[in-house]
Amino acid sequence: MLYGIIDIGSNTIRMAIYLIEGDRIEFLMKQKHTVGLAAYVHDGVMAPEGIGRAIEVLQEFKAFLYSFNITQVYAFTTAALRNAKNSEAAVGTIERAVGLPIRVISGDEEATYDFVGALHGIPAEDGLLIDIGGGSTEIVSYKAKEIRKKVSLPIGSLLFHSKYVQGILPNITECLEMYREAEATIGAVTAFADVREAALIGIGGSFKGGCALYNELFNQPRVNKRMEARRLSTLIGTFLRDHGITQEMAIMLMKAVPERLKTVIPGLIIADVLARRFQCREITYSDSGVREGFIYSEIVHKNKRFE
Structure with a gap:
């Protein structure tokens, strides 16, 4: 089955497409935009311009996913949105505009996913x-x-x-x-x-x-x-x-x-x-890290429990 993984980072926003069948994970392609969300944080608050840029990129990604009928989509965000004082409101605005749920992963979770993803290499x-x-x-x-x-x-x-x-x-x-x-x-x-x-x-x-x-x-x-x-x-x-x-x-x-x-x-x-x-x-x-770790932890291992 095809999966779309969207990583909303502090510097870049990436979408990677994977073919996942059981334990087998095949990377197919990636798109990314260098947005620099961290630069839109002023006095600890994510500015509307940063929220708007994230929405713009995610709408583009969603249109791509829709074109290929990819329905298994996971989106998560890290430090820039996680650490903003208005994190909950900013993420909520993006979710409503794009129509995708976004998971805010903690620093502890990010470190774990980093390790799980890199572990295989x-x-x-x-x-x-x-x-x-x-x-x-x-x-x-x-x-x-x-x-x-x-x-x-x-x-x-x-x-x-x-x-x-x-x-x-x-x-x-x-x-x-x-x-x-x-x-x-x-x-x-x-x-x-x-x-x-x-x-x-x-x-x-x-x-x-x-x-x-x-x-x-x-x-x-x-x-x-x-x-x-x-x-x-x-x-x-x-x-x-x-x-x-x-x-x-x-x-x-x-x-x-x-x-x-x-x-x-x-x-x-x-x-x-x-x-x-x-x-x-x-x-x-x-070159393996948080996205691969997220896949192994949140998709592959969880799918195994229901087999």
């Missing part, structure tokens, strides 16, 4: 899984492929850009401000005080974009999904606007991260702080 029995999104960051520590600790933090790539960066790329001062907040937020998580991991699995757009830019800068194959953590500071420092952006650098950015020009450096700053905090030597990007 994780080779190591023990490790650290991190999802740096536009409006939040989820951290999962696991042993024997089971969650031991998890937390959702109110820091994200688009949130940092909106709060600290005046242009497209940050300057040194803005970078230092982002580093300070990331270090303070992560340092306050006492439950992870004893966690030390040499390897880190990164999921989400910040790691995807960061890895693409890493490959361009350090002449790695485009298929490479590994980054040496010690090189993150060099990667960040190369693209600060204080230094002047050469044509070569502009080409590199536009080729690697055309849709994440504003958020890639703030996201990498959070990744750098996390890698240092947990003494990680290597970061591996995984």
Whole structure:
């Protein structure tokens, strides 16, 4: 049966189509819009413009689903709408306008879905899984492929850009401000005080974009999904606007991260702080995450109970 999964994130709104038959999940296609919902949150309130943009995109997605008679549709939203003071009212407005129920998943649920989705591609029995999104960051520590600790933090790539960066790329001062907040937020998580991991699995757009830019800068194959953590500071420092952006650098950015020009450096700053905090030597990007975890948890496993 065909399923439509809609992920209303802080930076992008995505719709993915899957063919799900028993335990078999086949990804068919994806559409996405870079909306930047987190940037529409002012004084903790989601602005009407942000609500309107979400409605516009979801109506487009719904028309697509209707065209192919896809009736099994699940929509969920994460940090930008979850953390807004007017979350309930904003989500209700979107639901009524689009005619789709939208589930607001908690930070704890998001971390769990991240892990479940990535679990199928994780080779190591023990490790650290991190999802740096536009409006939040989820951290999962696991042993024997089971969650031991998890937390959702109110820091994200688009949130940092909106709060600290005046242009497209940050300057040194803005970078230092982002580093300070990331270090303070992560340092306050006492439950992870004893966690030390040499390897880190990164999921989400910040790691995807960061890895693409890493490959361009350090002449790695485009298929490479590994980054040496010690090189993150060099990667960040190369693209600060204080230094002047050469044509070569502009080409590199536009080729690697055309849709994440504003958020890639703030996201990498959070990744750098996390890698240092947990003494990680290597970061591996995984392209499975919250949507796949949602499917396994809320569709596949639940369907099994009724077989």
